[in-house]
Amino acid sequence: MAATSISSATNKLTDQSPPLPLHTKAARPSAASLSFSNSSISIQKLAISATSRDLSSRSSVVSSLKTARESKQASQPRNSDPEVKTPKPTILVSEKLGEAGLDLLRSYGDVECLYNLSPEDLCAKIGEFDALIVRSGTKVTRQVFEAAKGKLKVVGRAGVGIDNVDLQAATELGCLVVNAPTANTIAAAEHGIALLAGMARNVAQSDASMKAGQWQRNKYVGVSLVGKTLAIMGFGKVGSEVARRAKGLGMHVIAHDPYAPADRARALGVELVSFDQALSTADFVSLHMPLTPTTDKLFNDATFAKMKKGVRIINVARGGVIDEDALVRALDAGIVAQAALDVFTKEPPSKDSKLVQHENVTVTPHLGASTKEAQEGVAVEIAEAVVGALRGELSATAVNAPMVSPEVLSELAPYVNLAEKLGRLGVQLVAGGRGIQSVKVVYGSSRASDNMDTRLLRSMIVKGIIEPISDAHINLVNADFIAKQKGLRISEEKLLVDSSSESPIDSIQVQISNVGSKFESALLDNGNISIEGRVKDGMPHLTRVGAFSVDVSLEGNLILYRQVDQPGMIGTVGTILGESNVNVSFMSVSRTVKRVKAIVAIGVDEAPNKETLKKIGEVPAIEEFVFLDL
Numbered sequence: 073m074a075a076t077s078i079s080s081a082t083n084k085l086t087d088q089s090p091p092l093p094l095h096t097k098a099a100r101p102s103a104a105s106l107s108f109s110n111s112s113i114s115i116q117k118l119a120i121s122a123t124s125r126d127l128s129s130r131s132s133v134v135s136s137l138k139t140a141r142e143s144k145q146a147s148q149p150r151n152s153d154p155e156v157k158t159p160k161p162t163i164l165v166s167e168k169l170g171e172a173g174l175d176l177l178r179s180y181g182d183v184e185c186l187y188n189l190s191p192e193d194l195c196a197k198i199g200e201f202d203a204l205i206v207r208s209g210t211k212v213t214r215q216v217f218e219a220a221k222g223k224l225k226v227v228g229r230a231g232v233g234i235d236n237v238d239l240q241a242a243t244e245l246g247c248l249v250v251n252a253p254t255a256n257t258i259a260a261a262e263h264g265i266a267l268l269a270g271m272a273r274n275v276a277q278s279d280a281s282m283k284a285g286q287w288q289r290n291k292y293v294g295v296s297l298v299g300k301t302l303a304i305m306g307f308g309k310v311g312s313e314v315a316r317r318a319k320g321l322g323m324h325v326i327a328h329d330p331y332a333p334a335d336r337a338r339a340l341g342v343e344l345v346s347f348d349q350a351l352s353t354a355d356f357v358s359l360h361m362p363l364t365p366t367t368d369k370l371f372n373d374a375t376f377a378k379m380k381k382g383v384r385i386i387n388v389a390r391g392g393v394i395d396e397d398a399l400v401r402a403l404d405a406g407i408v409a410q411a412a413l414d415v416f417t418k419e420p421p422s423k424d425s426k427l428v429q430h431e432n433v434t435v436t437p438h439l440g441a442s443t444k445e446a447q448e449g450v451a452v453e454i455a456e457a458v459v460g461a462l463r464g465e466l467s468a469t470a471v472n473a474p475m476v477s478p479e480v481l482s483e484l485a486p487y488v489n490l491a492e493k494l495g496r497l498g499v500q501l502v503a504g505g506r507g508i509q510s511v512k513v514v515y516g517s518s519r520a521s522d523n524m525d526t527r528l529l530r531s532m533i534v535k536g537i538i539e540p541i542s543d544a545h546i547n548l549v550n551a552d553f554i555a556k557q558k559g560l561r562i563s564e565e566k567l568l569v570d571s572s573s574e575s576p577i578d579s580i581q582v583q584i585s586n587v588g589s590k591f592e593s594a595l596l597d598n599g600n601i602s603i604e605g606r607v608k609d610g611m612p613h614l615t616r617v618g619a620f621s622v623d624v625s626l627e628g629n630l631i632l633y634r635q636v637d638q639p640g641m642i643g644t645v646g647t648i649l650g651e652s653n654v655n656v657s658f659m660s661v662s663r664t665v666k667r668v669k670a671i672v673a674i675g676v677d678e679a680p681n682k683e684t685l686k687k688i689g690e691v692p693a694i695e696e697f698v699f700l701d702l
């Protein structure tokens with residue numbers, strides 16, 4: 073058997089919540105400290121939706137996670153029983169959205185359209201909503217996420233750019249962010265071409281001049297496009313479509329994009345070049361990259377100085393990628409002959425903006441996505457994404473959750489519940505006093521390749537470990553972040569095992585290091601608490617505790633005890649449970665040495681009361697025991 077290191081996540085200790093009190097010959101914790109019974113996730117639903125949606129145009133999809141209870145509610149036909157009214161999800165739409173999208177949203181939830189909310193009003197309102205849908209005009213800041221107080225589950229950006237959403241805050245607070253990345257691509261590309269051609273022929277300026285009563289044919293002599301070099305900066309969806317159209321206009325098109333695949337460029341007859349090469353050879357520069365810390369003011373005094381004198385610039389991406397003061401300087405110096413801008417650092421820009429007022433600048437008020445067709449398309453795209461996310465389905469357009477392909481998802485689905493249960497069980501075996509800092513997860517697998525994507529399982533183990541000991545709500549969005557914040561370091565290994573199983577995983581073992589255990593039998597020789605589980609008939613099973621083999625279904629409640637191996641014990645414990653009307657669902661006995669020591673796992677349908685647990689603890693042959701709430 074060979075162990076392969078898969079990956080490791082997170083870091084050192086910071087905040088350490090005290091481990092859950094355990095029950096070796098003691099009372100069980102109050103229900104309040106263990107209120108996690110509704111938090112398993114609805115993975116089956118995720119897997120189903122992966123196959124039922126047309127994902128052919130996407131290379132991968134993202135899963136969003138929800139609690140089973142929430143998911144059940146969301147997928148239930150509403151008000152089917154007139155006596156039981158399930159509240160509909162609440163959706164706030166803060167900017168104009170196409171009717172088709174609104175109709176779709178209304179068929180699922182209670183939709184409120186409140187346009188032009190001030191930041192303060194948005195913060196005041198947001199706590200009432202499960203979802204928020206915005207365009208580029210709403211700033212979804214950390215304050216908004218905090219004001220939501222955990223109610224907000226998804227933010228839908230009806231468009232591409234998510235620079236107006238604080239993704240870090242969303243992630244930290246477990247809120248999924250989805251966008252609508254495809255429906256406005258053509259609209260933005262067409263607007264780019266409109267600005268390019270309009271600028272080259274002074275359409276806007278000459279129109280204004282004529283309306284002012286003038287006839288200035290000599291003043292507005294333009295430049296031709298054919299044969300000119302156009303540099304596309306950011307060769308993504310919009311950039312590629314602009315390139316395709318510019319080729320049709322007879323332009324020589326080059327592109328700079330550090331992440332663009334060369335074959336896509338080749339297929340369009342576009343040459344991928346370096347940043348400096350693009351700047352120094354282009355007659356026209358068209359910007360199509362997102363606004364990120366790297367692209368912020370990327371076009372500044374230094375970059376304008378590298379451009380050909382008389383260059384013309386088009387920006388339908390984001391205003392912030394240009395240092396606007398530097399652009400005014402470059403225009404005044406004649407380095408930049410003209411600029412056509414749809415987007416601005418501050419929107420709307422101030423009325424006396426030198427850039428907007430510059431005679432060589434053409435401006436439009438962020439109209440790139442504003443065609444009827446694009447707005448209907450975007451509205452439907454975002455409505456589907458938001459409704460899907462609220463239902464706990466796969467979201468192909470999540471921007472702050474790890475990408476998990478549908479294939480991986482459906483393969484791992486049965487193990488998700490197991491992973492969470494093992495995490496939850498593991499933390500309950502920890503003795504008080506020291507927080508959990510280091511967890512090793514060993515995946516037993518018969519597959520030789522080691523490219524198993526385990527992020528989903530890791531997230532669920534983190535969820536299982538952390539949720540019972542904190543008030544954090546953990547999902548795929550924030551699991552790694554919260555683990556890091558709590559100082560929980562997770563390392564993962566793959567262990568190659570002999571198995572005829574078709575499934576990618578044979579077993580999952582969770583080891584917790586550097587902590588004591590309330591159930592010493594769970595400790596391995598290396599001092600780690602160790603529990604191992606498998607999926608049997610689709611159900612999570614506990615198959616090993618420390619060095620002991622057991623075989624119990626991980627459902628309901630579990631009593632684990634170590635006893636002197638002697639006759640009559642099952643009867644004794646069974647009687648105690650029976651006397652307090654606790655039903656035994658299963659039992660597993662594992663002994664090491666005949667008549668010396670045995671580990672017993674008993675599954676019970678009801679949680680025994682304090683008195684019953686005390687009686688079990690007082691049975692002389694029982695050396696240690698724990699009661700575990702799964």
Ligand SMILES: NC(=O)C1=CN([C@@H]2O[C@H](COP(=O)(O)OP(=O)(O)OC[C@H]3O[C@@H](n4cnc5c(N)ncnc54)[C@H](O)[C@@H]3O)[C@@H](O)[C@H]2O)C=CC1
Binds near residue numbers: 390
């Ligand atoms: N004006 C408007 O109404 C609209 C504006 N947009 C904006 O257009 C931009 C592009 O949108 P899409 O093409 O849909 O996005 P996309 O994600 O398909 O393409 C962006 C491309 O920029 C590239 N990129 C990232 N950093 C770069 C850098 N430093 N240098 C060069 N390339 C870089 C990426 O690799 C990617 O290929 C976004 O900023 C989006 O917000 C999009 C639609 C409408």
Ligand SMILES: O=C(O)C(=O)COP(=O)(O)O
Binds near residue numbers: 208230231256438442
């Ligand atoms: O999709 C984008 O990135 C856009 O810039 C479109 O913005 P809008 O939805 O028109 O405010």
